[in-house]
Amino acid sequence: MTNALEIKGLRKVYKGGFEALKGIDLTVQEGDFYALLGPNGAGKSTTIGVISSLVNKTEGKVTVFGYDLDTQLADLKRQIGLVPQEFNFNQFETVRQIVVNQAGYYGVPRKLAHQRSEKYLKQLGLWDKRDQPARALSGGMKRRLMIARALLHEPKLLILDEPTAGVDIELRRSMWDYLTQINKEGITIILTTHYLEEAEMLCRNIGIIDAGRIVENTSIKKLLTQLSRETFILDLAEGHKDISIDGFDSRWSDDNTLEVDVEKDAGLNNVFEQLSGQGAKVLSMRNKANRLEELFVHMVENGRKQEESSQ
Amino acid sequence: MSNASANIIALKTIWIKECTRFLRIWVQTLVPPAITMTLYFVIFGSIVGERIGTMSGVTYMEFIVPGLIMMSVITNSYSNVASSFFSAKFQRNIEEMLVSPVPTWAIILGYVGGGMARAMIVAVIVTFVSFMFVDISIAHIGYVILTVVLTSTLFALGGLLNGVFGKTFDDISIVPTFVLTPLTYLGGVFYSVSLLPEFWQNVSMANPILYMVNGFRYGFLGQSDVGIATAMWVLIAFNVVFFSGAYYLLEKGKGIRS
Numbered sequence: 001m002t003n004a005l006e007i008k009g010l011r012k013v014y015k016g017g018f019e020a021l022k023g024i025d026l027t028v029q030e031g032d033f034y035a036l037l038g039p040n041g042a043g044k045s046t047t048i049g050v051i052s053s054l055v056n057k058t059e060g061k062v063t064v065f066g067y068d069l070d071t072q073l074a075d076l077k078r079q080i081g082l083v084p085q086e087f088n089f090n091q092f093e094t095v096r097q098i099v100v101n102q103a104g105y106y107g108v109p110r111k112l113a114h115q116r117s118e119k120y121l122k123q124l125g126l127w128d129k130r131d132q133p134a135r136a137l138s139g140g141m142k143r144r145l146m147i148a149r150a151l152l153h154e155p156k157l158l159i160l161d162e163p164t165a166g167v168d169i170e171l172r173r174s175m176w177d178y179l180t181q182i183n184k185e186g187i188t189i190i191l192t193t194h195y196l197e198e199a200e201m202l203c204r205n206i207g208i209i210d211a212g213r214i215v216e217n218t219s220i221k222k223l224l225t226q227l228s229r230e231t232f233i234l235d236l237a238e239g240h241k242d243i244s245i246d247g248f249d250s251r252w253s254d255d256n257t258l259e260v261d262v263e264k265d266a267g268l269n270n271v272f273e274q275l276s277g278q279g280a281k282v283l284s285m286r287n288k289a290n291r292l293e294e295l296f297v298h299m300v301e302n303g304r305k306q307e308e309s310s311q
Numbered sequence: 312m313s314n315a316s317a318n319i320i321a322l323k324t325i326w327i328k329e330c331t332r333f334l335r336i337w338v339q340t341l342v343p344p345a346i347t348m349t350l351y352f353v354i355f356g357s358i359v360g361e362r363i364g365t366m367s368g369v370t371y372m373e374f375i376v377p378g379l380i381m382m383s384v385i386t387n388s389y390s391n392v393a394s395s396f397f398s399a400k401f402q403r404n405i406e407e408m409l410v411s412p413v414p415t416w417a418i419i420l421g422y423v424g425g426g427m428a429r430a431m432i433v434a435v436i437v438t439f440v441s442f443m444f445v446d447i448s449i450a451h452i453g454y455v456i457l458t459v460v461l462t463s464t465l466f467a468l469g470g471l472l473n474g475v476f477g478k479t480f481d482d483i484s485i486v487p488t489f490v491l492t493p494l495t496y497l498g499g500v501f502y503s504v505s506l507l508p509e510f511w512q513n514v515s516m517a518n519p520i521l522y523m524v525n526g527f528r529y530g531f532l533g534q535s536d537v538g539i540a541t542a543m544w545v546l547i548a549f550n551v552v553f554f555s556g557a558y559y560l561l562e563k564g565k566g567i568r569s
Contacts, residue, residue, distance in 0.1 A: 014569065052410045055569045074314065074412035082410050088403035097331070104324025105411035107317020149407075 002065055004030045004157050004188040005051065010060035012046050012212075020046040022212040023060065028190055028205070030065070030156075033183045035199035035220075036192045037296060038209035044192040045085060047209070048161050052082045065156055078106060081150035085161040087142050089149065091135035095126055098134060099149050106153035113152065120148040124178065140171040147175070157188045164198060176202055196296055200224075208296060215302070231288035232268070234258045237281035245274045259288060322417040322424075325408070329425020333391055340391070340429060341436065344383045348437045351379050352444045355501065367503050367534055372445045377528040378500030381462060383437045385495060385520065386487065388430035388463040389470040392422050393483045396474030405567055415561045419471065419554065426467030427460070434459055447531060454539065455530030461546040462523040466491075468553035475557070475566050494520045499528075504536045519549055 005028040012021040021043045028034045038044045049055030051062055053073060062069040067076035089098045096117055103113035121127040124144040129137060134145060143163060150158060160179075164172045172195075179202060183189050193199055199206060199220070206223060208216040216223065236256050244250070248271060249261040260271055275282060333340040352372070360371035367374060399405040408418055441447060449455055469486075477483045498520030504512050515521050516537070526542035529535035535542065561567070 049569065053568075054406055054409055056564055074414070077410060077412040080410070084406065086403060088406050090399070090402060090404045092332075092335070093328075097328070101324050101328050102407055102411070104327075105321050105408055105413045107314075107320045107412070109320060110324075153411075 002030045003063070004028045004032065004065060005190065006061075006063045007047070007051075008061045010047070010050060010062065011058045012043075012050060012055060013058045020212055021050070021057075021060075024209070024212070024214045026207055026214060026217060028188065030188055031183075031186060032188055032205055033180075033203045034188075034190045035203035035206045036190060036209060037196065037199055037206060038192075042209045043212045044209055045161055048082070048084075048159055048190075048192065052080055052159065053077065078153070079156045081153065081155035081158045083143075083146045083150045083158070083160040083163050085165065087134075087146065089134050089142075089145065092133055094131050094133055095121065095137070095145055096130040098145065099152050102149045103152040108153055116152050116154070117148075120151050124148045125174075140167050143167055143171075143175070147178070151182075155187070157190065158182070159190045161192050162194060163191065164193065164195060172198075229261055229263055232260050232262060232271075232285055233288050234260060234271075234275075234285050235283045236275075237283055240278065240280040243275065243278040243280050245271055317412070318414055318417050321411070321413040322421050325413070325418060325421025326424040326428075329391075329395060329422060330428050332395060333425065333429045340387070341432060344387060344433045345436045345440055348379055348383060349440050349443075351375070352441060356444055367505075367532075369532055369534075370445070373447055373532065374503075374528075375501055376441045376445060376447055377531040378498075378524045380434050380437050380441070381459075381520075381524050381527045382495050382500055383433045384430040384459055384463050385466045385491065385523070387433045388426040389466040389473075389491060390487060391429045392426040392467045392470030393473040393477070393486075394470075395425065396422055396471055397477045397480070397483050400474065400477075400567060401480075409567060415558055418561060419468070419557050422471055423464055423467040426470060427463040430463035430467070431459070449531055450533035451530045453530075454526060457543065458523060458526040458530055458546070461543070461550060462527070465519075465523075465546060465550050465553060468550065468557055471557050472553065472560070475560050478566075494518050499524045499536060519545060522546060 005026065007024060007026040010021050010024045010026075011019070013019045024043070024047065026047075036044050036047065046055055050057045051064065051069075053069065053076075057069070062076075064076045065079045067079060069076055093101070096114075099117045099121065100110065100113045103116060104110065108116070117130070118127065121130055124147060126137075126141060126144055126148060129141060134142065137145060147160075147163065158179075163179075164175055167175065176198070179189060179191075189202075191199070191203065203220055205219050206216070207214055233253070234257070236258060238256060241252065241255060245260060248266070251259050253259055262268060262271065272282070355375060356372035360375070363371040365371065396405075473483055473486050497515065498518050499515070504515045504521065507515065522537055522542040522545040525535040525537045526539060526546065529539050529542070
């Protein structure tokens with residue numbers, strides 16, 4: 001299978017000497033739904049900027065579906081649809097002008113661009129707004145417009161830089177459904193996000209970037225097997241503040257809410273047996289934090305410690 | 312689809328987008344030059360001009376018409392591209408083009424074509440306005456067209472360079488205010504340089520706008536303060552230099568890529 005994206009030894013040093021990328025290697029296979037995670041300033045947007053040629057790289061090699069960034073730039077650009085983090089369309093143009101013009105930049109004839117604009121604007125629920133200026137759209141509609149714009153030349157690789165930032169839950173879920181659908185239809189997707197739940201739900205593979213280095217590049221499945229401990233929150237009926245659970249770390253966060261740390265292999269049966277034995281009634285239970293979030297924090301911290309010790 | 316036809320579609324798209332932009336705000340782009348030039352014709356042409364009499368063998372009104380049309384062409388081609396390109400940078404919608412496979416030459420020609428289109432429309436409007444004040448005939452239509460095309464191209468390229476270098480909206484008003492306007496007024500729009508002392512005549516020869524105004528005046532009236540061939544070559548040379556500069560800067564990503 002062809003690699004959709006291959007990055008080798010990518011470095012970016014900005015004017016002033018700040019090294020945003022310190023020689024990263026990354027491979028994304030065709031058809032993948034890949035998440036690139038990292039804290040603010042980790043280098044996610046710089047990486048995407050280099051791939052989409054908005055940022056000039058200092059060193060390294062980037063290929064997209066075999067097309068080299070240095071020698072086959074136009075062909076490489078044709079493979080990519082980019083949904084940037086910030087709204088970057090002309091707010092005075094209409095929705096349809098924005099998508100049709102974008103198709104034109106890729107050499108799509110105007111008639112075909114109009115046909116495709118109908119298809120994608122309908123799919124993304126923007127067809128009724130086609131003749132409205134972009135500034136009149138809501139934040140969620142503007143996000144969807146950027147997705148439609150990125151798809152009009154029918155790219156093989158769609159890159160989304162935090163596409164659901166500031167989007168309400170309902171819209172976020174409909175965007176997830178749409179992205180899952182187009183991924184199934186064959187479009188490779190690379191997504192950066194702050195919502196770790198989003199990465200866990202959508203993506204098959206994941207790269208964690210921190211301080212300009214890739215600290216992990218694996219499948220979500222494998223990553224989650226590294227998780228050794230989870231914290232569960234149990235909502236109990238009133239009147240059981242005196243109970244204790246042997247063999248587990250636990251604490252009360254309020255009169256009726258108990259937090260219990262459970263090792264991966266320990267299972268929850270023992271917890272429930274002890275609670276039942278003491279007459280406690282469990283009303284509901286949930287994970288304290290997103291599992292991936294715990295791993296993410298752990299990995300980023302480890303990466304930093306390693307870097308500090310190597311200096 | 313071949314790369315060549317894809318590039319032509321991209322070029323046409325940028326040009327259409329640019330034309331749509333200035334036509335959408337026609338009250339700001341097309342009406343003001345008509346009003347300003349009408350005032351020039353009334354004040355300098357009719358009221359003051361009648362007391363001046365003739366200049367270079369024609370009435371003062373006939374003398375200033377080509378210069379005033381050229382002044383509109385210069386201002387409009389420059390400001391159209393400078394403001395449009397800078398706004399695209401400011402709003403970051405220039406990225407729409409940068410991430411796509413549009414070649415640099417197509418970006419330049421698309422923007423310049425938009426500036427030229429606005430300049431031509433304004434030139435036609437101002438020419439029609441001038442007909443209300445004077446019966447003017449055209450001596451050499453070829454030179455009229457050639458001069459207006461070369462001039463609008465040159466100043467559209469100038470506007471593009473200004474847009475590339477501009478970091479704030481102030482930056483794109485500095486050049487028109489402190490460079491273009493003085494050079495235009497001193498470029499022989501309202502007088503013949505032959506009226507100046509020899510020293511100032513020589514200084515005026517360093518002003519590129521003098522060649523444009525005179526090339527255009529030659530097309531209308533058949534007379535010029537400078538050789539027509541010289542005027543055309545100066546225009547062509549400046550165009551080549553400005554296009555090369557714009558191409559180099561955009562390829563390098565000056566002001567548009569990190």
